[in-house]
Amino acid sequence: MAEILTPSAWLLAFVQALLFPALAPLLVGWVRKVKARLQNRRGASVFQPYRELRKLLFKEARVAHTASPLFRAAPSVVFVATWLAAATVPLLTIDLPTAVVADIIVLAGLLALARVFLALAGMDVGTAFGGMGASREMMISALAEPAMLMAVFTLAMTAHSTNLGSLIAHHLGDAFVLRPSYLFAFAGLTLVALAETGRIPVDNPTTHLELTMVHEAMVLEYSGRHLALMEWAAQIKLLLYGVLVANIFFPWGIATDPAPASLAIGLGAILLKLAVLGAALAVAETVLAKMRLFRVPAFLNLALLLALLGLLSHVILEVGA
């Protein structure tokens, strides 16, 4: 893998890293659009999230008197850590230098870094809503993180690697077998992705002033470009989980060589997969209701159980197979 640390590979990684913030609002717009259609509304254009970000960037930011310097630094930290985490996920091609710099455990660590700063920022101004959001976010993540790592370790133990590129390559190289461990891990990771990206049934991304909100409660005090960075980071996180699920479990189409043709196929494939995943998310958010907060642990326990079952079925049934 050392041979992939070439200038052209780094260039490709750079382009790919730029694709994440560029595409993230589009995915959110797409999900909103499909949801609107399912609810018999026309909905805004799929490009609406870009307009919102632009509007926020050109507004004056307001900062409370009681805020500390951490309040103003946090949006950048959250955005940068989320972006770097996204840059380690293979989007178009599996030969990715950033995947060698940081493996999947580092990815989880970077997301945790972003989350810690998000929660700290929520507590900084000293409003009750912020503390509430931070407390809930940390509880949800405390239960979601083991489930996510277990799901990922199922795959990592199969491929004997925590490098995402090698992991997908291993899966691609396999003849198509329906492994029970993969099925369980897929189910577990999907549930975790719903919880971590703050979607229904765990959190509602469009809620405000509702006692059930989590993410919105933490960013309530932000405005202007600070809010833009926070929202953008949340969108990148949604795209990150989408790409993770799509490329790990359905890796077909991803480029295995840096030729332009296979990269184009890779781009087409991932866009198609994301469109399907986004539509599925919209359907799920339409038919499901938001849970009570204290139902969330049961939901995440299910995710952990599924992921552990995946791991156990791998180590018991599949080792040596």
Next chain:
Amino acid sequence: MRIEIALSIAGLAVVLALGSAAVSLLAVRFPKVVRFAAMPLTGLCGLAAIVAGLGALLSGGVATATLPLGLPWLPWHVRIDALAGFFLLLFGLVTSAIGLYGPAYVRGLEQGRDSLVALGGFTGLFLAGMLLVVLADDAFLFMIAWEVMSLASYFLVAFQHEQAANRRAAFLYLLMAHVGGLSILLGFGVLASFGDGFAFASMRAAELSPMWASVAFGLCFLGFGMKAGLVPLHAWLPEAHPAAPSYISALMSGVMLKVAVYGFIRLVFDLIGDVQWTWGMAVLAIGSLSALTGALFALMQTDLKRLLAYSSVENLGIVFIALGLALIFIGTGHPLPGALAFVAALYHALNHALFKGLLFLGAGSILHSTHERDLEQMGGLLRRMPWTGFFFLIGCLSIAALPPFNGFVSEWLTFQAALQAWQLESGVMRSLIPIATAVLALTGALVAATFVKVYGIAFLGQARSRHVRRARPGPWGIRAGQGVLAALCVLLGLFPTLVINLIDAVPRQLLGGGLPDAGSRGWLWLVPNAFETASYSAPLVTVLLIAIAVLVVWSLHRVGVRRVRRCDAWDCGFAPPTARMQYTATAFAQPVRRVFALLFRVEEAQVAREDGGTRYQIKIGDRSWDALYLPLARLVEAAARRVVRLQSGNVRVYLGWTLVTLLVLLWIVSA
């Protein structure tokens, strides 16, 4: 450096520690002597230990010496090797930071009624005891040094003995330390009876049957586990650590618990030798239990120092998880993942010494500035004590195992070691190790929640009490001590490969093989096995993080609106929030408390206040008290009531007992 010189420097460190104790005696007349002589000597002792430790690790050799002290037929043996060198280094890093921190901290005590002679004297003895444990090469010196360490720290826990809670904590600590010490002594007894004598060299050569080896292992796991605060023997730790002055808490948590880890490694991996994988399963199980329990109880605490003490239970749990993995892998004949897990354990021990030392010093400087340990009274300290706030943040991010800080590296290594479980033959082990990994992941996330709570409540928001509102930054010495440890946390996170190349000498010497590939790609890459399977480049992650941050901030300044206006907090348009309206530490932990309700003994009560209102009271108890300690205490009391009948108060009866005892002994000896 030649290894013999390292041994002499280590001896110099012991002499400096004893010198600091001796100088403190003058504090009866001149209280300032602790500040101006004893604390600097402590710092020098730390520096000497660093030099000796680095020398031993770099040379990779072994040096022994015999001291003209001790019993005539049993002189004291000392020895330095890579393992001892590693723990000397760990000891030195924390101690030299305390040498910077201590003088300013002690100054606050000079006016008080507490005896500085006791503080300085026992600190010096405590340090000398810890150093000698690490250097000892026979069970005799080891036990003496161990007891010096335990007794000196007992007096430090009992330092502010006017408070009944501190006296109680100190007594509990003394009791547990001695039960543990007895267990270790019995373990040595087993080893010595198979070898010929108490010198470690003869114990190393002894051939133990597997059964007796397991007995020796069990005894020393009990003894060292008790000292390390493993669940369910941890109950003394959250009582004792907060009672001592803050830099002593840092030493107890950061270094003394590691001395227990050292003893465990020395006995199990070195002296007993042939490890069995079943031991690893026991260590893994107890380690996982400690990690999870410690993390949950830490999250529930509102007393900052108590919270940090529970967090030590959790971190020692992680060290023992990694040691358990190492035992399993080595016991089943997989030396490479075994060495990986072993290195992970050592790295985490070092990291914990640094960040827990840093956090205890931070708690100490909050205490120094505000006289407050209760989180519910703090708030907004970041703006009043910016440097402490900044260093404390680094400590929080490190302990929460976030990249690119040092805690993440050891967690990453532990995960990588656990992921090698596919190499094992037994299906049971292959499935139990992932469950331990899940526990480790849950623990990590709970720790993140705990330290978000600590930092958010103490340093962010608004001040919740008057004296916190008036807090002033501490003197420069206090800040410098924290700064050194914070810088080390960052460096150990940024350049893990260099550190691992240094640590690698320990498994190389002890287990006969280290990590073959750790440094194969240069200092930029951390590669435990092969480049294809896993790699982490902390410097590149950091450079990328900073580069992207600069890019983002710069382009925002170019594109967006730069103006920032100060205003009142919005809070959904309600009246400007007051300090009373903020989330409290208890409220923050409430969701997790509800989810894990079964594990806690929660007593909730609504107490009527004099002014007609009600107060909500909550007490969170440790179930291990009900399950283990109280029944044991009742048993001891019942036994004591029986024994008391012997005490009639009549001299003739006592003489009669003496006669009977003598006759029985004579009979035993002659038979």
